[in-house]
Amino acid sequence: MLREDQAREFADHWVKAWNSHDLDRIMSHYEDDVVLVSPVAAKMLGDPSGRVAGKTALRSYFERGLEMYPNLSFQLLDVMWGLQSVVLYYTNQKGSKTGEYMEIGPSGKVSRVVANYSG
Numbered sequence: 001m002l003r004e005d006q007a008r009e010f011a012d013h014w015v016k017a018w019n020s021h022d023l024d025r026i027m028s029h030y031e032d033d034v035v036l037v038s039p040v041a042a043k044m045l046g047d048p049s050g051r052v053a054g055k056t057a058l059r060s061y062f063e064r065g066l067e068m069y070p071n072l073s074f075q076l077l078d079v080m081w082g083l084q085s086v087v088l089y090y091t092n093q094k095g096s097k098t099g100e101y102m103e104i105g106p107s108g109k110v111s112r113v114v115a116n117y118s119g
Contacts, residue, residue: 044061097118
């Protein structure tokens with residue numbers, strides 16, 4: 001079971017990694033067989049499933065995103081935790097809100113992400 005302090009620590013590290021724009025630091029949070037599902041990925045990749053499978057593909061997707069948005073930054077609004085999952089609720093540099101549901105694998109890294117957006 002994931003504890004509140006673990007979820008908050010994970011969220012803090014994750015946001016700091018993204019705000020640093022350091023891909024290695026960002027990718028350190030993900031399992032090799034991670035799967036991400038996102039409407040932004042669907043649009044950006046031209047794939048209606050919005051599915052990005054595997055750490056290599058996810059890295060390429062994130063790299064493309066960082067290139068498209070060089071001033072990308074996140075501000076954490078809230079963290080929710082479950083048995084083996086977290087939800088990070090944050091805003092980006094444009095003020096848009098995102099909620100990411102992340103399943104945490106046995107290694108403590110993210111195995112599955114479902115991203116949800118407003119505005």
